[in-house]
Amino acid sequence: MYHQVLDPLAHSLGWSSLVAAIPLLVLFVLLGVLRWAAWIASLISLVVSLVVAIWLYGMPVGQSLLAGTEGAAFGFFPILWIVINAIWVYNMTVATGHFDVLRRSFAGVSPDQRVQAILIAFCFGALLEALAGFGTPVAVTAVMLIALGFAPLKAAALALTANTAPVAFGAMATPIITLGAVTGHSSDVLGAMVGRQTPVLSVFVPLVLVFIVDRKHGIRQTWPVAVVCGVTFAIAQYVTSNFISVPLADVIASLVSAGAVVLLVRVWQPSVTYTEGGSTPPVIAGGAADEPPADFVRRVEHPDAPREVVRAYAPYLIVIIVFVICQIGPIKSWLGHATYTFAWPGLHAVNAKGGKVGSVTFTLNLLTSPGTQMLIAGLLTMIALSVSIPKAVRAYGSTLYRLRFAIVTVMAVLALAYVMNISGQTITLGTWMAGAGGVFALLSPILGWIGTAVTGSDTSSNSLFGALQVTAAAKTGLSPTLMAAANSSGGVLGKMISPQNLAIAAAAVGLDGREGDIFRRVFGWTVLFLAGICILVVLQSTSVLSWMVP
Template identity: 45%
Template sequence: MTTTPPAALAAYTPDVAAVGNSLTASALLGLVPLAAFFLLLMAAKRPALQSALGALLTALLVAVLGYGMPVQLGALSAAQGLLFGLFPVMLIVVAAIWFYELTVVSGRFEDLRRSFSAVGRADLRVQAMLIAFCFGGLLEALAGFGAPVAITAAMLMALGLPKLRAAVTVLVANTAPVAFGAMAIPITTAGNLTGIPAEEIAAVVGRQSPLLALFVPVLLLFIVDGRRGVRQLWPIALVTGAVFAVAQFWCSAHFAYELTDVVAALAGFAAAVLMLRFWAPRTPDDQRSQVEAEPLTTRQVVLAVLPYVLVIAIFGLAKLRVGALDLPRLLGALNVEVPWPGLYGNLLAPDGSPAGSAVYKAEILGNPGTLLIVSGLLVMLVYGRARDADRYPMTARMGLSAAIRTVTNMRTAIATVATVLSLSYVMNQSGQTVAIGTWLAAVGGVFALLSPVLGWLGTAVTGSDTSANALFATLQQTAGRSAGIDPTLLVAANTSGGVVGKLVSPQNLTIAATAVEEPGSERILLRKVAGYSVALLAVLCVLVYLQSLPVLGWMLP
C-alpha cells in the first residue's frame, strides 16, 4: 500500500495591490483588522484579549479572501507571531516583574519607598515630584503595566495630596519613562518586527523622549501647587529633569538601552538629593508633608538600592568587550535561528527569494529576560545571607512563589500581547501592513509630522506602547521607505508618540482612579489630562518633522 505525500504549500508573495490591482483598495481593506480591534475595544467595550482575537480572525480572513494568502501560510504566520510574543517579549516582561516582586516580598521595597518619601525636607511638592517622576520611572523600568501609577498614587495620598490631584500627577509623570519601560520592551519588539537593530531605534528615541523628561518635573510642580510651586521650586525640578534626560540620552545610545529608565531614575533622584544638601526650598505651611518618615540606616538604604545596582552591573558585564574577551559574542553562542517550518521557502520576497521574516530568531543567554533572572538569583543570594535576614527574609521558596504568582497574575496580559503579535505577523506577512504604509506614504515628507500620532493612538487605545509598536512599527518602516524618510526615525517616533498616549489610555485612567479610591472618576481625570497629552504630542510631532529635515537632522545618530 502506497501513500501519497502531502501536497506542497503554495508559494505566496505579498502584493500591495492585491485587491482589484489597486493600492488604495488594498490599503483600505488592510485597515479593517485594525478597525475591528479598536471598535471591539472601544465601542463594544470588549476585553483586550477578546478584541485582539477578533482582530486576528479578521486579519486572517482579509489575508486569505482579500490578499490571496494560502490558509496554511496565514495560520503559520499567526503561530510564529504567537511564539515571538511569548519569547522573547513576555519572558522579558515577566522576568522584570518577578525581579521587582523579589524586592517586595523581602520587605526591602518598603525601605526604598521610604527613602524616596524621606527626601525633600518635608516639602510635599518636592516629595511628590520625586516620587511620581523618579520612583515612578524606576517602577516603569521593571514593573510597568500600571504598577507605577497605582503605587505612586497611593504614596502621594499618604503625603497629603488630594486624591484627584495625586492621580493627575502620577498620570502625567508616567510619560517620559514609557518608551523604555519594562526593560525597553516596546523598542525590543519594534526591532524584532522591523529588522532594524533595537539599539539604533533606542538611540533615536533617546533623542526624543528626553525632551519630555526635561520639562515634566516642572509640569508636575504646576499640577501640585500651581504657579507658586513652579516659582519657588523650579531649580530642583530643572536639575532633576535635566539629569534624568541626559542619563536617558546617554544610556539609550552608549550603554544597555534596556536599563535606560533604571539609570535615568536613579541619576535624577541622586541629583535631587545632592542638590538638597546645598539648597533648601521655601515651604509654605500648607505644602508641608503630613507624613514624617522613620529614619533609615545607611545599610537599609544600600540594601534597598542594591537590586538595581546589581542589574546595571549584570547588563553592563553582558556588553563587555575587552581585548580578546568578547562577552556578547560568547553569550550569543547559543542563539538560534529557525526557518519557520512550512512558512520559510513558501513566503517569498518580491525578488522571489525566501522572506527573511519567516525565520524565527531567539537570543538565549544574552536575552534581557535571562539576564534579569540571573540578577534576581543574585539578589536572592545576597538578601538571604544578609545579617538582618531575620527581619528581611528571603528564601528560594519565596522566590519560586513570587515567580508562580507573577505568571499567574499576568496570564491574561501574556495571552493578550501574544495575540497582538500574532495579529501583527499576519498583517505583515500577508502584505496588509506594507499596503497601508505605502498608501500613507503618498503624503510625502509631511508623514513625519503625523508619524507620532499613530503611536499615540495605538497606546491610547491599548494602554501599551509595546502593542502600539506591534501594530504600527512595520507600517512606519514601510511608509518611511516609500516617502524617502529615515525608517528608524519613524519607528522611534511611533514609540515616542506612545509615551504621551499612555496618559489618556482607559487602562491607565482606571488604574489611577482605583488607586486614589475614586472609582468612576475616569472621565474627570481624562478631562484634566487630555490637554497635557495633546500638547506633548504636538511637541513630538514638530520635533520628529524637524528631525526628518536638515533643521534638526543633526540630532540623529
C-alpha cells in the same frame, strides 16, 4: 509560499488601506470607547486580522494561523518573560517587607509624591529602559509607585507616560541599531538625529508627570524639579548620542537627571508636600506593601537601620549590575552562543518584490534576553533578602496567576501584529502614507507611532517601516536620515497606548480588565506629544530647522 500583495482591493492602496486598518480600529474602539477587557478586545481583533488576511489578501489559512502562532510565541518570549520575572522580583521584596523599607527611603529623599514620580517613573524608568527595555520599565516602576502609595490608575498612567523619551535608545539603543541595519544608514548618524528630536520631548515629560499627579498645583509648586530633571536629561541625551556613544545615551541621561534632582531637593522642597491622602497600596500578585499610613509616617520620621535600607535597594542594584555586566563585549558575545535563529516551521512568505519577509525568522536568545537576566537577578535577590526556595516558588506561582489575563493579551496582540505584518496589511498602510508627497514629513512620525502602537516595540516599528521611510524620503526629496529618525522618535509615543504595554501596566497595578480606563488616561498625552514631534520634524525638513539634521 505566500506572496504579499499590497493593493488587493481593486488594486487601490487607498481602499486596501481602509480595510487593512479595520483590525486596529476594532482594537482601539473596544479598548477606548467600549472599555472591554484587553484580553477580549485583543482576541476579537486577532480574529478580525485573520479574516482580512485570508479574505482580502488571499493568505492561506494555514499560513495565517502560523503567522499568529509565531507572534504569540514572540509575545511570550522575550516580552512576557521579562515582565513575569520583573514582577516576581518585586513580589519577593514585598514578601520580605523590604518594599516598605524602600518606600520609606524614597519618602526620606522627598516626601512629595510629585518628586517621587519624577525620580521613579522618569529617571529610574529611563535607566531600566536603557538596560533592558521591552516593557521592563513599565512593569517595575508601576509597582514601585503603587508601593509608595499612588492610586493604581495614576501609577499606571505615570509609568506609561514616562516611558516615552528614553525608548528610542532603549535596550542599549537596540531600536537605533535595528534602524541602521534595515535602512543601510549609519546607526551613529541616525542616533545623532534622534538625539536632536527626543530631547525636546524629554524637557516636557516630567512636567506632564507632575500634572498627572496633582494637576495645576503640581506644575505651580514643583516646576523647578520637573524643569531641572527634563533639561538635564535632554542635554545629557543629546551630548551622549551625538558626541560620546549612542548605546549609552539613556544610561548617562538617566543618572545625570536623577543626580540633579537629588541635589536640588537637598536644598529646595515644594512649599506644600503632596501625598495621595495616605492611600495604602493594594495587593499585587500575592501580597504588597500594606503598612498603615500612620505607621508609615512614624517610620519615615525614624529611619530604618542602614543595613535594611541597603537590602531594600539591593534587588534594584542587582538588576542594574546584572544588566551592565551582560552588556560587556566579551560577556555579551559569550552569552550570545546560546542564541538560536530559525525559520518558523511551515511559515513561508515573500514580500511584494519577492524578497524574504524578515519576520518569519524567530530568534531564541536564551541568555541575552533581558528576561533571563532578570531571572538571574531574581535568584541573586533570593540570596540578598534570605528568601527561601519554597517562598520564592510560591511568589512565582502567584505572579503567573496574577498575570494570566495579561499573558493572554500580550500573546494575542503580538499574534495580531504578526498576522498584519506577514500578510502585508501593515505595509499597505505604510506604503499608502508614503505616497503623500511633501506632506510625508508630517506623516512620517505618525507611521512610526502606528508601528509601535501595534507591535509594542520601537524596534519592531523600525524594522517594519525604516526602509519604507528612506524610500519615501528619496521620492519626495526629503532627508533620508531625518525621515528614518522620525520613525523612531514618533514610535516612542506609540508605546504608551500599545495594548501589550497597557496589559503590562494593568497587571502590575492590579487593574486587570480596566486597560480601557488606562488607555483613556494616556491617549490625550500620546496625541499631544505626537503633534509636537510632527511639528518638529516638519520644521527640521524646512530651512527653519534644517541645521539640526546631521
